[in-house]
Amino acid sequence: MQTVKMVVTGPFNAGKTEFIRSISEIDVVSTERKISSDYERVKESTTVAMDFGRITVDDDLVLYLFGTPGQKRFDFMWEILSEGMLGFVVMVDSTRPETFREARSILETFRAYAPTPYVVAANKRDREDAWEVDDMRIALRLDPKVKLLSCVANDKENVKNVLLELLYSILAEMDSNGN
Amino acid sequence: MALKGNLRDFSITQLLNLVNLAHKSGTLIVERTNEKMWVCFRDGKLAYAQAAGEDASLATVLYKAKKLSAAQHRAIKERAGPMSDKELGLLLINASYMSQDDIIASLQSFFLQTMNRLLTWAEGLFRFESDLLPPDDKITVRINLENIIIEGARRMKELEQLQDEIPSLDIALKFADRPGANIRNVNLSVDEWQVVRYISPKNSLRQIARATNKNDLEIRRIVYALLQAGLVEFVRPTGALPPRYPAVKQSRATSAASAPPQAQSPLPASPQAQSRVLAPLQAQGRQPAPPMDKTEKKSLINRLINRIRSL
Numbered sequence: 001m002q003t004v005k006m007v008v009t010g011p012f013n014a015g016k017t018e019f020i021r022s023i024s025e026i027d028v029v030s031t032e033r034k035i036s037s038d039y040e041r042v043k044e045s046t047t048v049a050m051d052f053g054r055i056t057v058d059d060d061l062v063l064y065l066f067g068t069p070g071q072k073r074f075d076f077m078w079e080i081l082s083e084g085m086l087g088f089v090v091m092v093d094s095t096r097p098e099t100f101r102e103a104r105s106i107l108e109t110f111r112a113y114a115p116t117p118y119v120v121a122a123n124k125r126d127r128e129d130a131w132e133v134d135d136m137r138i139a140l141r142l143d144p145k146v147k148l149l150s151c152v153a154n155d156k157e158n159v160k161n162v163l164l165e166l167l168y169s170i171l172a173e174m175d176s177n178g179n
Numbered sequence: 180m181a182l183k184g185n186l187r188d189f190s191i192t193q194l195l196n197l198v199n200l201a202h203k204s205g206t207l208i209v210e211r212t213n214e215k216m217w218v219c220f221r222d223g224k225l226a227y228a229q230a231a232g233e234d235a236s237l238a239t240v241l242y243k244a245k246k247l248s249a250a251q252h253r254a255i256k257e258r259a260g261p262m263s264d265k266e267l268g269l270l271l272i273n274a275s276y277m278s279q280d281d282i283i284a285s286l287q288s289f290f291l292q293t294m295n296r297l298l299t300w301a302e303g304l305f306r307f308e309s310d311l312l313p314p315d316d317k318i319t320v321r322i323n324l325e326n327i328i329i330e331g332a333r334r335m336k337e338l339e340q341l342q343d344e345i346p347s348l349d350i351a352l353k354f355a356d357r358p359g360a361n362i363r364n365v366n367l368s369v370d371e372w373q374v375v376r377y378i379s380p381k382n383s384l385r386q387i388a389r390a391t392n393k394n395d396l397e398i399r400r401i402v403y404a405l406l407q408a409g410l411v412e413f414v415r416p417t418g419a420l421p422p423r424y425p426a427v428k429q430s431r432a433t434s435a436a437s438a439p440p441q442a443q444s445p446l447p448a449s450p451q452a453q454s455r456v457l458a459p460l461q462a463q464g465r466q467p468a469p470p471m472d473k474t475e476k477k478s479l480i481n482r483l484i485n486r487i488r489s490l
Contacts, residue, residue, distance in 0.1 A: 002479075004479065004483070023487075023490065055486065055487070055490070056486075057482050057483055057486040058482065058486070061479065061482055061483075063483055063486075086480075096188075097184040097188050097189040098184065098185070098187070098188030098189070100189070128181065129181040129183065130181065131181065131182055132182065134201060135182055135197055135201065138196070138197045138200050138201055139189065139193065139197060156490070160487050160488070160490055163487050164484060164487055164488065167480055167483055167484045167487070168484075170480055171477065171480050171481075171484075174473060174476060174477060174480075
């Protein structure tokens with residue numbers, strides 16, 4: 001049995017757990033704990049080690065989805081989780097511009113760990129106060145070549161689209177590298 | 180879709196950069212306690228700016244720019260009645276009082292002054308209304324944002340440094356008890372003299388800034404220079420509440436003390452603990468995959484694509 005993995009990362013409360021939950025064929029193995037900090041109490045619990053989802057491709061191949069913890073104090077997990085990944089998704093909450101800088105920093109950190117292809121998912125597009133994708137691209141200082149995709153993490157079709165775009169990027173990079 | 184937030188999280192220079200790069204048209208509205216500003220853009224260029232409660236009529240702008248005397252300003256205000264800025268501008272040009280360039284330069288300078296005040300705001304709720312354009316009766320300009328952004332970044336940096344030196348504006352000043360030091364013998368600028376006039380334990384820096392029409396950066400800059408020269412000292416304002424600074428310091432200390440220590444985190448960071456967390460990973464997915472050739476890897480990716488499509 002061959003296994004491959006993709007990592008879903010992003011700031012606290014960006015929607016990483018929800019993203020994996022929407023597509024995983026198993027109940028997501030989640031290491032959530034109640035939030036202890038008032039500042040971050042925008043939700044009841046948060047991921048402290050990782051989320052773990054699975055998609056069985058066929059008898060010989062399984063795709064694992066790993067969600068990283070969003071809180072900075074668990075960032076020692078990031079490098080461990082990024083090892084050997086095919087590519088990664090950076091989730092960004094479109095309604096919280098205060099997290100954009102952190103999202104950019106996480107993106108750069110993961111690029112440093114492994115120069116694999118990645119896409120950025122602008123999550124919570126169904127919210128009224130979501131920023132325009134074009135505005136987010138400028139705010140996140142993303143190169144025009146980087147895919148910034150609209151996403152609602154609890155919508156399976158949206159999640160499929162994000163993963164497919166990441167896979168297309170991986171194919172494209174293989175073609176351009178000629179390896 | 181909304182373009183809104185707080186300057187604390189997304190600074191004014193970042194916003195201007197966004198407007199500039201996206202060639203946006205519309206009005207940026209920024210509010211903080213008792214203050215509000217409107218800044219209008221057209222195709223990513225500054226077109227108009229106004230602060231709430233401020234007389235931004237053309238007559239007043241020209242008076243402030245010393246293009247009109249006090250008597251002329253008063254006469255225009257009395258006689259022009261409901262005349263719009265555009266009508267007044269045409270009247271002044273046709274009567275050869277001034278050129279169009281004079282009017283545009285005065286307005287540009289006025290809008291830039293308003294922008295410079297906004298550039299010192301570190302906090303405030305903002306929203307961008309793309310369907311809100313400058314009032315029809317107002318004269319608009321076209322000012323590139325690049326220089327404003329650079330100036331803004333410089334001012335923000337300077338303000339940060341000055342905030343370290345003068346953390347609160349709710350504190351007062353008194354003249355230093357230095358026998359022999361005479362402020363009359365010191366060369367002060369007009370702005371510094373304006374501030375010096377109000378120095379008293381009864382007046383907080385915030386009150387002095389308001390009385391002398393200075394923004395946060397300007398008042399801090401002047402007070403810092405006076406402090407450096409040893410001419411003034413901080414003092415708690417007479418009869419005022421304790422300044423905000425110690426309270427902030429205290430709350431920071433309190434929050435640090437009440438923050439859960441690292442040892443309480445649900446995930447111990449010891450190597451043993453990490454290895455416990457890693458165990459399931461290694462069992463399930465962290466085994467390094469054997470190297471694949473290009474065809475094999477492409478086939479794998481295509482299998483993944485087909486599977487995800489079919490979900």
